[in-house]
Each structure stands twice: as C-alpha cells, then as structure tokens.
Amino acid sequence: MASNAFSDIADEFLVCQVCLEDFKQPKMLPCLHTFCQPCLEKVLAAEPVGRLDCPTCRQDVPLPQNGVQGLKSNFLVGKLRDILQQQPAGKTSEAREDGVPCTVCEAGNSAQFYCVECADYLCQTCNDMHRRFKATKSHRVVTVQDLQSGQAAAELRARETSKCEDHSELNKFYCDTCQRVICLHCVVTAHKEHQYVEIEKAAEREGAKIKAKVATAKNTIGLHETWRQQLQSVRDRWPSEVRRTEEQVRKQVKAIIKAARKAGDNRIGQLRAMNAAREKQMDAAMEAAEMDLASARSCVQFADNVLEYGSPAEVISVAGELTGRLDRTAEDKNAERAELTMNFVNLTFDPPAGGLEQEVAKLSVQTRPWVKMASNAVSDIADEFLVCQVCLEDFKQPKMLPCLHTFCQPCLEKLLAAEPVGKLECPTCRQDVPLPQNGVQGLKSNFLVGKLRDILQQQPAGKTSEAREDGVPCTVCEAGNSAQFYCVECTDYLCHTCDDMHRRFKGNRSHKLVTVQDLQSGQVAAELRARKTSKCEDHRELNKFYCDTCQRVICLHCVVTAHKEHQYVEIEKAAEREGAKIKAKVVTIRNTVGLHETWRQQLQSVRDEWPSEVRRTEEQVRKQVKAIIEAAEKAGDDRIGQLHAMNAAREKQMDAAMEAAEMDLASARSCVQFADNVLEYGSPAEVISVAGELTGRLDRAAEDKNAERAELTMNFVNLTFDPPAGELEQEVAKLVGGINQVRTPLIPPTPQVRPNVAIGNGGVSLEHVKTVGGKKGSGDGQFNHPNSLTVTAEGDIVVTDCCNSRLQFLDKDGSFKKKIDLGFEPYCVAALTNGELLVTGDGHKIHVLDKQGRMSRVLQVTGAAENYETTRGVAVDRWGRIIVTIAYQVFVLSPIGDVMLKFGNKGRGPQQLGYRLRVTVNSSNQIIVSDFYNHNLKIFDSAGRHLFTCGSYGSGPGQLFWPDCVITDSEDNIIVADCFNRRVSLFSRDGAFIRHVLTREEHGLYLPWGLTLTHDGHLVVSEDSHSIKLFQVK
Incomplete structure (x- = not known):
C-alpha cells in the first residue's frame, strides 16, 4: 500500500468534529468516527434516554452498559497528531510559528525534545527532569529537529500505545482463542493453554484482510462519485424539461380534440364493416353447428336403427364404418370451434369506473356462460333413412357411403358424372368419398333401408312414398292393385292374383307370408326385424357365420371350404359383440348431441344479440368522442397542474437523493482513509484493536446500493414528451377505446391436467x-x-x-x-x-x-x-x-x-x-x-x-x-x-x-x-x- 501524503489526512482524524479541538479521551464509534468522550456525553444528554446517533453519519450507536465511557478508545488519533506536527506547518491546534510548545511544564516553553514512549514534547528543563526518573530513563527521546525532518518517523509509527488493563504491561501477543490482545504476563498465566501469536503476526494477518477489502471499497468510491454526478446531471436538466413538457401538453390537447372527431367517424365505419364480416362468420359457424348436430343425430339414429331393426348380418356389415363414424362424431370440437369463433366478441362498451380522466375509453369483452348440456331424444325415423335425399323417392339399389349416408346408386352415378373425374362428395355432409376400383357400384349396399320402409309401412300412415289412403299397392304386378299379403323373404307386397302365383313356385313355397292387416297391426314386427337379407355372393346361401380372420360374413358352404382353418363364430354372436361396442359408443354420442345442441343455442343467442350490440356500440362511440373532447381539455389543465406539483415533489426527492449520495460518498472516503491511516501509522495493537469494526465497515461500504437507490429514485423520470410514432389519429383511436377484436372462443371447457407418465409396463420400477x-x-x-x-x-x-x-x-x-x-x-x-x-x-x-x-x-x-x-x-x-x-x-x-x-x-x-x-x-x-x-x-x-x-x-x-x-x-x-x-x-x-x-x-x-x-x-x-x-x- 502506498503511503498517504501527510497533507491529505482529513481534519476528522486530527480534531473532534463536535468541539473542533484536539481530541480529549478519544472514543471510536462502530461507524469508525471518533469524538471526545465529553462531547459524546453532551450529545447523549440532549438525546432521548439511552439513544445516541453518530454526529457525522447519524447512525444509531448501541451503547455498552457503562455508557460512553465503555466505548472503545482510539489511540491512533494521538499518533496522527504527533506525526503531523513533525511538519513545519502542522495541522493540529498546537502548531505555532515559534515552534512546538512543551507539553509538560506550565510555562509553555519551546520544546527541543520529544519522548517517543510518553508522546510528550519536552523543553530543556523538562527533558533533564525526564532523564532523572528511573521509570523514564530508558525511554527513547529524539530532538524536535529530527522529528520535524522525518528521521524519527519510524519510531513514532511503531510506538506501542496499548497496555494490558490487568498488568499495565505492553500488549505484545494476540490470543486467537479469546480474540483479544494480551501481555507477556497474561501469556504465562491465564492464557497459557490458549492459541496465541505475536501481536505483529496477528496485525499482519488482519492487515492483509483489511487491504483486500480496501481495494473493493476504493472502487465503490468511484461508483458513489459517478452516482452523485448522475444525480446532479438529472437535477440540472429537470427545470427545462418541466417547461418544455408544459408547452407540449397544451399543443397535444389541441391535436387530440381534432383527432378524436376523426377517430369517431373512422370507428363507426369500422364497426359497420365489422358487422358485415361478423354476419358472414356467424353464418359459417351456424352452418357448421347445424352440420355437426345433424351429423351426430343422424349417426345416433343410424346406430339405433341398426341395433333395433338390423339382422346380425346387417349389424356386422356396417359395424366397421359405424364405429369409425361414432368415434369421429365424438371427437372434441372445441379447438375447431374456438378457431371458427376466434373473432366473436361482445360489443359491450364499458366507460372507465374512475371517470374519463383516469381511463378515457375501454371496450370490454365478456364471454358467454357455459350452458348445461341436454340429451335430445329422437322419436321418429328420419326421412333420410326412408327415401333418397337426391331424388326424394324410395331407394333403388341403395349404396352406403363411409359417412353412413345412403343414396340410390343411379343418383350417385349422376352426381359423379357432374363432378371432376374420380371425385365424389357426399350430397348431405360434403365429405370426400374415396371410390373403389369399380366406382359407385363397388360401394357397400345398404339393405337395412328396405326393412325400415317395410316397418314404417306397418303403421296406418306410413312415411314412404308408397303410403296412400287406399292401401299399399302390389309391388309385383303392373296393375298396381291393392296388396293384401306381404312376403317376409322377398319383401314384396302382393295382391290376391300375385299371391296365388307366388305360392305355386317351389322356391317360394317356404317363404313366410303375412296379411297386410297383421303387418300394419305390428303383430309380425319380430319376423321383419329378423329377416335375413344377406346372402353369400359365391354360393347364394344365407350368411350365418362371421370369419374373424377375414373379417367378413360367410355362409355354411364357406365354413367347410375356404374358411375351415380360420377363426369364425356364429353370425348372431358376432353381431352381439359388435352391437355391444356400438352401444357403448352411442352412449357417448348421445351426450355429444347435447353438446352440439347447446353449442348451436349459444351461437343463436349470440347471433340474436349482435345487432342491438352494434347499435348500442355506435351510440356509445359517438358519446365517447364527445366525452373525450371535454376530458382532453380538462386533462390538459390537470396535467399541467400535476406537472407543477410533480416538479415540487421531484425537487424534494432530488434533495434527499443527493444528500444520500453525498453521505455514501463521504462515508466510503472516510472509511478508506481510516483504513489507510491504520495500515500506515497504526501499531500492531492498534491494527488489531480496530480490525473487527473496520472490516465490518468496509463490507458495508462496499454493499450494493442499487436496490436502495432504485427505491429512492423510483419516481424519477425524464419528462421528454414523445408524440406517437404514427399518426395522431392512431393514438386517439386508442383513447376512443376502439372496437377491439379480443379473440375469445365461445366455449372454453377446461379439463384437468392429465399425466404424461405410464407405469403399466412390467419393466417399470x-x-x-x-x-x-x-x-x-x-x-x-x-x-x-x-x-x-x-x-x-x-x-x-x-x-x-x-x-x-x-x-x-x-x-x-x-x-x-x-x-x-x-x-x-x-x-x-x-x-x-x-x-x-x-x-x-x-x-x-x-x-x-x-x-x-x-x-x-x-x-x-x-x-x-x-x-x-x-x-x-x-x-x-x-x-x-x-x-x-x-x-x-x-x-x-x-x-x-x-x-x-x-x-x-x-x-x-x-x-x-x-x-x-x-x-x-x-x-x-x-x-x-x-x-x-x-x-x-x-x-x-x-x-x-x-x-x-x-x-x-x-x-x-x-x-x-x-x-x-x-x-x-x-x-x-x-x-x-x-x-x-x-x-x-x-x-x-x-x-x-x-x-x-x-x-x-x-x-x-x-x-x-x-x-x-x-x-x-x-x-x-x-x-x-x-x-x-x-x-x-x-
């Protein structure tokens, strides 16, 4: 460490900063500031009982039990005074032009000698007396001339000022166990079992710690100085910022009023354009909702019809497509609907609760409440299962698409001819239909629709196109006579003539015939439901088995030939198994139907309320523009008044911040100089004496003040008035509140957080x-x-x-x-x-x-x-x-x-x-x-x-x-x-x-x-x- 020049030692280390005289009984506070004991006692007497603040830095001083007297003494200040008095013009109050006075005799004669041990200046007479006493004969005495020339500086710096309180001997050791300085007598008595070292080594160790911390503290001084300069710079700029801001506020108010009128007209035009776009969006959403609902209902009714009226072969025939369709129908539509209704908002215009001055305008978006689901019951078999929805007549060669919709084969062929080559869409749901190699003919036939027609015709008023008041017509003869009989196997209605002819053929003699009257009374419903409509394409026998290996229905001939090595079951058992799967999925779909219906109701509710919201919003926009103009004028005056108040408050804040910055800077400088003085001039005992307080003070001096300063200057701002980067109309549009298209899906069901970990694997531990x-x-x-x-x-x-x-x-x-x-x-x-x-x-x-x-x-x-x-x-x-x-x-x-x-x-x-x-x-x-x-x-x-x-x-x-x-x-x-x-x-x-x-x-x-x-x-x-x-x- 470089030695400080003597002229740089601050007054606070030479004279008491209370009485401004040389220290008398110097006492050091924990903050390292030193004052006379009498001065501190006077300060304490003027403070509340038991409370003492440092006169320099105002820190609280915890007093020991015996008060100011119990504070640590600071012998170093005396040594600094002596060293400064070596110079021709010393800085202490004793320095005089006619030399240093004797500090022993009362005559005040000029001193020619100085005792290093006693720290006394001696005239010739007192020096003679000093040499006669046994106790002082061995003391090191130098001339004042040697003292002032600096030749005796080493003796002064090494002077021992610490003596044992118990034995009045010089403290030459440091006890690490007790953490105190001790004399030789202490070493051989009370501390003989302790860990101790020579005081010079202990001082060297503590000095090294102090040096390391001083380096950091010195860097902190630069930071404090920079911070003080920054504060001063801000303080100097502030008045001009206030004046400039006031001028710009007045100019901006005038511009806002002009822009508000224009923004209001633009918003109303925007609202009308939004209304037109919203109507299109709503139409699309409603169309999709109706399609989802109709698809789910159709799927459920189809499944109900298959389970209720289908033969085992018919159940198996449609099981694959039906379960797939049920799965797709049960898919979560929320994400799709959220995207479809992304721009749906409620145009409720909410003015600010605290008045226009606080929040000029705001439009809030309110989401609709989630509506309770309800299951829709299907009481009648829909027309789509009885007549083709293209020609609107009874099905001819009914073909079922993968989406489960059924149409006549000729109708589908006509549609295919009008579409691009190889492309066919379902006429009902518009889904793409992948065609087999042989085209429409290769699509799966739907025999169930014929059975449904027959069952409906049991009723007095059937729903098919054949139902008429004079009865059911014969489906065999061309005369169209009224039918009296019905063949369950052929599914034909027969008049008397055709019935006679039907009975004559050997192939028809075993067929089940019933009267139309029994048919319409419902007595033969069971026979109709169980009618076998599926025959083997290879052997023309009824399909009575289901091959699990090939996943197709087969006849008895197939079982004993091509499929004899395969896994197969009776068709009734296979149908029961597939029917159970379908039933389980239908339960979920029925709930889905309720969800679709709820969604459609939500959309319709939003659609019904939209026009009135548009009208109300337009009125409120006009009202808001008028209010903005009034508020802008008032806000301008308020802002200027606020600016003036802010100026006054800011000055106080700046004063407090500058005071704190000056205090931090002074404290850090004082701490570093104290450390330099101790290291430069302190004896080993003195270094150890202050090491604890000094290292603590250095740590505190190096603490980061950023958080404290950020809080102190939290409201410091530069009053640079930044006009909008774009046109003023854009910023005023925000004040109008806009018609913000907050994207809020209408149905946001929130599921539970699902796990992403599986522990079912047998290898998991x-x-x-x-x-x-x-x-x-x-x-x-x-x-x-x-x-x-x-x-x-x-x-x-x-x-x-x-x-x-x-x-x-x-x-x-x-x-x-x-x-x-x-x-x-x-x-x-x-x-x-x-x-x-x-x-x-x-x-x-x-x-x-x-x-x-x-x-x-x-x-x-x-x-x-x-x-x-x-x-x-x-x-x-x-x-x-x-x-x-x-x-x-x-x-x-x-x-x-x-x-x-x-x-x-x-x-x-x-x-x-x-x-x-x-x-x-x-x-x-x-x-x-x-x-x-x-x-x-x-x-x-x-x-x-x-x-x-x-x-x-x-x-x-x-x-x-x-x-x-x-x-x-x-x-x-x-x-x-x-x-x-x-x-x-x-x-x-x-x-x-x-x-x-x-x-x-x-x-x-x-x-x-x-x-x-x-x-x-x-x-x-x-x-x-x-x-x-x-x-x-x-």
Missing part, C-alpha cells in the same frame, strides 16, 4: 428419492393430515394440508414454495389446464382458486342426500364437466356449477356406493370411483351407468382394504392407494389386476392417502405419517 415432512406440524413443509395431491400445469405439487386449513405448494423436487390459507379444512384438490384449482371439504361447496391462488368463485352442489357430509373427491373430464362426491353420491356439474347428473345409492350393488368416495376420470371420460367402505373400484360411463367393478375385500393380489385416492396414468391404467394394505396397486383400464407398484415391505409405505404423477416421472404419495414421498418412475 419405482425408486424412493425424497420424503418431505414426516412430523406433524404447521411450519413450511410440515403437514397435519395431507389428504390429497395434484400437479399443476407448471409442474408444482399441490398438497391439501387438511388440519392446517391450507394448501401447500412444492416444486417438482419436493421443496416448499408457498402456502395458501383457506379458512376451512380442504379434503381434495384438482388442477385445471388454465391454472385454476378446485378444492373440496367445505360443506356442499367447491372452491375455485385462480392461478395466483386467490378465491375466484364458489360452486354450490345442490341435491345431496346427506346434509352433514362434505364434498370429497373431485375430478374434471375432457368436456370440462366437474365430477364431485358427497357421501355415497356422485355429482356431475357443468363448468359453471349446474348439476347435470347425479348417481349412486347407499349399498353394495353395481349402481350403489358406500361413503368416503374418491374419484378420477380417464381419457374416455369414464368415471372411476374408489369405494372406501365397499373395498373396491367401480367404473361408470360418462352418463353414470355402471360398467364394471374391480377389486374386492382382502389382502391378496387384486384385493383392496379401504382404498382411498385413485388416479390414472397416461395409458389410462388405474392406480389406487390401497390404504390399510399399506400399498399402491395397479389395474389395467379394463379392471384387470397388474401388480403392486409400492408396498410396505419394499418401499416402507405407511397408510397411503393421496397420489399424483408429476410431469417429470415421479409418483408422489401422501401418508398418514404427515409426510409426502416422491418415487422416481424408472
């Missing part, structure tokens, strides 16, 4: 990686009965900390993040893809929390059989429906809380349930219920109909003992907390037991309650031991 909690408590990361778990879309683990009445959030690794107090004991929680949480446990309510954890709304579940039970299990399916349990009942709610469905009675039957139910849903919207008291899992379809049960009471494989939480993985395997068997069990989606994935023996599991799967492959378990355990899926 789980390894314990972490336990959180484990001891009942209320601190962060401690739990008191953690009942339920879920994972948010962001990957956080949410725990219902039941008896602490709160939710706790853990990160994906299980570390505590935050907590939310609820005011009730939460039981279960479900996380939605939009960040919302559903929480149960408060009566018959479901609390909905937004993404920030704030209470958004409360859904009330109505119609529960047990008033004293609370909501428990909760889940949300892919349609956004909320499934919640109360006692032994399961409720299905719309997203806005309307009860759409409830099922479950108390008992043990298939449709009955016990208490304390937990629930989840799979990707097919099947509802999976964990029945605690019945020791099993029950799976229901989306309409609440029981599908199957898995598990039974016991401890063997696939058995359950008080099952609690149930979840599914990404492959819809079922994972259940088998609570009192102390394990977690895995079942396939169809209920077959797979294995135990966690057990007490292998994984140390204890009474598992809650389960969830994280996005990064952890199975998380909450236990009765007030803990959360994380297992890595491998």
